[in-house]
Amino acid sequence: MGSCEKIANCPFFNENMANMPAMAEAFRKDFCNADFKECARYIVDTGLGSDKVPNNLYPNEKERSIKIILEEKPDFKF
Numbered sequence: 001m002g003s004c005e006k007i008a009n010c011p012f013f014n015e016n017m018a019n020m021p022a023m024a025e026a027f028r029k030d031f032c033n034a035d036f037k038e039c040a041r042y043i044v045d046t047g048l049g050s051d052k053v054p055n056n057l058y059p060n061e062k063e064r065s066i067k068i069i070l071e072e073k074p075d076f077k078f
């Protein structure tokens, strides 16, 4: 499947994971280098733009990402 194109500059790791290297590695393995289209941050970024991705949004919060998009674009088609 490849890797997420945002991996080089994704702020998530600097802002949220700086002191949690093991958890960061787990997210990279499960999302960034695997199922990145399921990443909540990727979903909001591609749906609304990078400026709409909350700093505290975790990759495994897909339901929250859908709510964020639908609040802004109620007709958004996933």
Ligand code: SF4
Residues within 6 Å of the ligand: 004, 005, 006, 007, 008, 010, 012, 028, 031, 032, 033, 036, 039, 040, 041, 042, 045, 059
């Ligand atoms: S998969 Fe998600 S957390 Fe990983 S680089 Fe892409 S947007 Fe960032």
